[in-house]
Amino acid sequence: MSHNACKGYLCPLALTGGRRRPVGGMDYPVINNDKELSWFPRVRRMPEPNHRVINPSDDCFLVTSDEGEIFFKSSSDEPSVCGIYMIADPDKKIQVTFNYLDVPCENGGLVAWVDGWELNGQLWPADDWNDERLVESCDKRPQQKLTSSQNAALIQYRVPAKGKGFAITVHHLKNSKPLMVFEPNGVYTLRNHGEAGNCSVLAIAPSTVGVLSLDVGQTIKSSPLNLETGTIHFCKKRGLTDYVDIGGSSGLDYTNMEVIDSICGLDSVAGQLPAFIVCESTVVRLVSSGLYKNSVTIAFSPLVLEHIEDADMICVPSVKK
Structure with a gap:
C-alpha cells in the first residue's frame, strides 16, 4: 500500500495462506x-x-x-x-x-x-x-x-x-459517531452526520450485503423537505458527489476496492436483492461531500457456499512481485 504504515521492526505480519x-x-x-x-x-x-x-x-x-x-x-x-x-x-x-x-x-x-x-x-x-x-x-x-x-x-x-x-x-x-466499522454482522447504519469525508464498513470474508434503506445525496442539511427518488444506480459514473460504493478488495486496503455498484437517492424501503461478494474483504463505503445528511442501512451476513456460483463479484487476489 502507499502509506508508510509498517514502521519499526514489526511489519508486515502475514496472517493468511497455508504455508510457513x-x-x-x-x-x-x-x-x-x-x-x-x-x-x-x-x-x-x-x-x-x-x-x-x-x-x-x-x-x-x-x-x-x-x-x-x-x-x-x-x-x-x-x-x-x-x-x-x-x-x-x-x-x-x-x-x-x-x-x-x-x-x-x-x-x-x-x-x-x-x-x-x-x-x-x-x-x-x-x-x-x-x-x-x-x-x-x-x-x-x-x-x-x-x-x-x-x-x-x-x-x-x-x-x-x-x-x-x-x-x-x-x-x-x-463512540457517539462511528465512521468506520470493522467486522460487522447483522444490520448496521452508516451516517456521515452532515460532514464531508468517507465512512466504511468492512468484513474480512466473502459476504452477502443487502441495502435496507437509503438516504444519500438527497436530504439537504438546511431543508426539511424529503422526496422519495428510489434507489439510483451508478451514481459515481453519473458525476454525483454523494454515493455508496458496494464491493470488495483483496485485503484490508480498500482504497482501490472493486465496485459492483455505487448507489444514491432516497429509498426508505430499498429492499433490493442482496449482493453476493466473493472477496477477501467485503466493503461498503459512504462517500459524502458535506452538503447532505447521508445515511444507509445495510445488512451483512457471511456468504454461504451454495451462493458462490451466483456471486455478483469475485475479486482476483493481487500478485506480489
Whole structure:
C-alpha cells in the first residue's frame, strides 16, 4: 500500500495462506480454515476475560472482543513477531493502558500500538493514515492511555528475551459517531452526520450485503423537505458527489476496492436483492461531500457456499512481485 504504515521492526505480519511464511527473518506456521468460506485466519479467541496470561506457544496471534487485563511473558529468546487483535462493538472504541512494560531495546525488542488492524502489510482504516496511529515502545511503557478511532486496534510485539514482557488493560468506550466499522454482522447504519469525508464498513470474508434503506445525496442539511427518488444506480459514473460504493478488495486496503455498484437517492424501503461478494474483504463505503445528511442501512451476513456460483463479484487476489 502507499502509506508508510509498517514502521519499526514489526511489519508486515502475514496472517493468511497455508504455508510457513517469513516475518522479520523468522518463519511461523499459518493455518487455513478450509471448511468456512473465509480468509480470516483461524486464530484463538479468548474466553471470558478480566485476567488473561498469554501462552506464547498457543496465542501468538490472538483475537479478542473482551475487556480486561492481558499479560505476556516471553518463554524464550526467539525474535518471534506476535499480535493481539482487539475488536469491539460497532459503536465502541478500544482503550489500552500499559500497566508495565519490560522489553529491552538493545536486542531488538519492541511493542507497538496500532490504531486499527494490520494484515499482510495492509492497514484498516486505509485512507486516513497518520503517524499518531502508531505508538512504538521498548524499555519504557507509554504513559498515556491509547484510544482507537474506531472499533479495532492491535498490539504487535517482539520480545526476544526470556522472562521479559508486558501487561495491558483493555476497555471499550462509547463512540457517539462511528465512521468506520470493522467486522460487522447483522444490520448496521452508516451516517456521515452532515460532514464531508468517507465512512466504511468492512468484513474480512466473502459476504452477502443487502441495502435496507437509503438516504444519500438527497436530504439537504438546511431543508426539511424529503422526496422519495428510489434507489439510483451508478451514481459515481453519473458525476454525483454523494454515493455508496458496494464491493470488495483483496485485503484490508480498500482504497482501490472493486465496485459492483455505487448507489444514491432516497429509498426508505430499498429492499433490493442482496449482493453476493466473493472477496477477501467485503466493503461498503459512504462517500459524502458535506452538503447532505447521508445515511444507509445495510445488512451483512457471511456468504454461504451454495451462493458462490451466483456471486455478483469475485475479486482476483493481487500478485506480489
